[in-house]
Amino acid sequence: MNLNIVFIAIGAFILYRALYPLISGQLSYKAFKELLDGDQPPLILDVRTSSEYKGGHIKGAINVSHEKLPKGLGKKILNKSNAIVVYCQSGSRSGAALRSLKGAGYSNVKNFGAISRWKESLVR
DSSP states (O other): OOOOHHHHHHHHHHHHHHHHHHHTOOOOOOHHHHHSSSSSSSSSEEEEEEHHTTOOOOOTOOEGGGGGGTGTTTTTOTTTOOOOOEESSSHHHHHHHHHHHHHHTTOEEEEEGGGGGSOOOBBO
């Protein structure tokens, strides 16, 4: 195999990983923090399993598995235009949760993606 192709593939992969949050519409850490520090902070929704949640989560997050959305929210959010930020372990389930919530009429949902992008201590 041509060594140039290997270097191009590695470079493309690194570039893709760096730009993925922007391409996928994921909320940046800075933008998430600004929302949290605002006058009306969003509901933080951890869509991982309860055991993952118990292992450490973002302070203030509630846990509703992505499989139980949107019904799992129950009466937690009566106004479907309230701000919600979802996250999970890798970003995959939070993407599915975002689509599910938007499909159910929640209009102000943002995807933070992977919890590993959180730069502060987790609550246990």
